[in-house]
Amino acid sequence: MRIDVLTVLPGLFDCFLKEGVIGKAISSGKVEVKVHNIRDFTTDKHRVVDDVPYGGGPGMVLKPEPIFRAYDELTKEGEKPYVLLTEPWGEKFNQEMAVELSKKPRLMIICGRYEGVDERVKSLVDREVSIGDYVLTGGELPAMVIMDAVLRLIPGVLGNLESLRADSFSDRGLLGYPNYTRPAEFRGMKVPEVLLSGHHKKIESWRKEQSLRKTLERRPEIIENLKRKGLLTKEELE
Numbered sequence: 283m284r285i286d287v288l289t290v291l292p293g294l295f296d297c298f299l300k301e302g303v304i305g306k307a308i309s310s311g312k313v314e315v316k317v318h319n320i321r322d323f324t325t326d327k328h329r330v331v332d333d334v335p336y337g338g339g340p341g342m343v344l345k346p347e348p349i350f351r352a353y354d355e356l357t358k359e360g361e362k363p364y365v366l367l368t369e370p371w372g373e374k375f376n377q378e379m380a381v382e383l384s385k386k387p388r389l390m391i392i393c394g395r396y397e398g399v400d401e402r403v404k405s406l407v408d409r410e411v412s413i414g415d416y417v418l419t420g421g422e423l424p425a426m427v428i429m430d431a432v433l434r435l436i437p438g439v440l441g442n443l444e445s446l447r448a449d450s451f452s453d454r455g456l457l458g459y460p461n462y463t464r465p466a467e468f469r470g471m472k473v474p475e476v477l478l479s480g481h482h483k484k485i486e487s488w489r490k491e492q493s494l495r496k497t498l499e500r501r502p503e504i505i506e507n508l509k510r511k512g513l514l515t516k517e518e519l520e
């Protein structure tokens with residue numbers, strides 16, 4: 283997969299693209315992520331990317347020309363990207379969307395800033411996406427959240443963890459099971475016996491039950507959604 287990111291703050295992505303699982307996936311060539319400074323696609327001396335909103339109102343708006351120039355330049359060759367725009371009021375990002383996006387060969391993520399992008403930029407966009415009902419200062423952190431959730435699903439990115447983690451649990455959006463590591467007792471708090479038993483079938487069913495119970499308690503709508511889609515097995519429903 284290739285992802286092109288358009289932003290006026292490219293430096294925000296430096297650590298994200300160097301560290302951890304994502305950093306390794308990029309350095310090993312499993313995925314390609316290119317961050318482009320929208321300012322590099324301006325034509326005036328002052329490299330202006332924003333302007334005051336028509337009709338008045340607070341703040342500044344990202345101009346359409348530099349973004350369109352970037353899009354035209356970056357799509358001259360190769361497959362056309364599936365274009366996302368991060369927006370406070372976009373379609374809510376979730377695991378289902380992450381799975382769908384992970385199957386695209388090429389993505390482009392346009393990161394808004396200030397009061398957002400000129401409305402005409404949306405003629406380039408396939409999906410406006412929000413990562414939640416809270417207001418951030420720009421679209422760069424949402425872009426990193428989306429890339430993290432999507433890239434971890436690319437085969438080979440999670441490495442040997444993939445086979446272990448490839449259960450359909452987290453990819454169905456179910457909440458995780460409790461994790462423990464040594465010591466077996468810490469300040470009077472003991473690790474559940476089943477996890478010390480070495481009985482893999484029992485451990486697996488305990489973990490499934492814990493995950494379903496936690497999801498039912500905290501996010502019942504996820505269970506309802508999976509039931510409606512027939513994505514819960516008979517024993518999981520019991």
Ligand SMILES: N#Cc1c(-c2ccc3ccn(Cc4ccc(CN5CCCCC5)cc4)c3c2)n[nH]c1N
Nearest residue numbers: 368369370394395412413414416418419420421424
């Ligand atoms: N994804 C995602 C996001 C974002 C997000 C994404 C992209 C941009 C680009 C700019 N901002 C900042 C901003 C914040 C509020 C408002 C609304 N105005 C406020 C003042 C009165 C008028 C209306 C506009 C612009 C962004 C925020 N926030 N939260 C998410 N889940």
